[in-house]
Amino acid sequence: MDDGIGTRTRTCKDCGFVETDVYRIMGDVDCNGSVEVTDIIRLLRWLHGNKVTLTDPIAADMDQNGRIDIFDLGLLRRALLGKK
Numbered sequence: 001m002d003d004g005i006g007t008r009t010r011t012c013k014d015c016g017f018v019e020t021d022v023y024r025i026m027g028d029v030d031c032n033g034s035v036e037v038t039d040i041i042r043l044l045r046w047l048h049g050n051k052v053t054l055t056d057p058i059a060a061d062m063d064q065n066g067r068i069d070i071f072d073l074g075l076l077r078r079a080l081l082g083k084k
């Protein structure tokens with residue numbers, strides 16, 4: 001089952017054991033469970049040096065090169081536009 005907030009649970013059909021794990025949604029810099037325009041705005045403001053927090057900075061590193069920069073913003077923008 002996917003609750004959309006970055007966690008998943010699975011239940012064993014035989015024993016009923018419930019397993020929960022956390023997963024990352026790339027681009028979801030505010031960790032609200034989805035990639036939206038607000039993530040782009042937050043990343044843009046962060047890149048401009050405004051006092052905003054990237055709740056999940058690893059999710060902002062879209063190309064996973066260890067740096068958060070304008071290229072990640074472009075990839076995030078492209079990812080969002082590609083969804084619609």
Ligand SMILES: [Ca+2]
Nearest residue numbers: 028032034039
């Ligand atoms: Ca988000």
Ligand SMILES: [Ca+2]
Nearest residue numbers: 061063065067
């Ligand atoms: Ca990067």
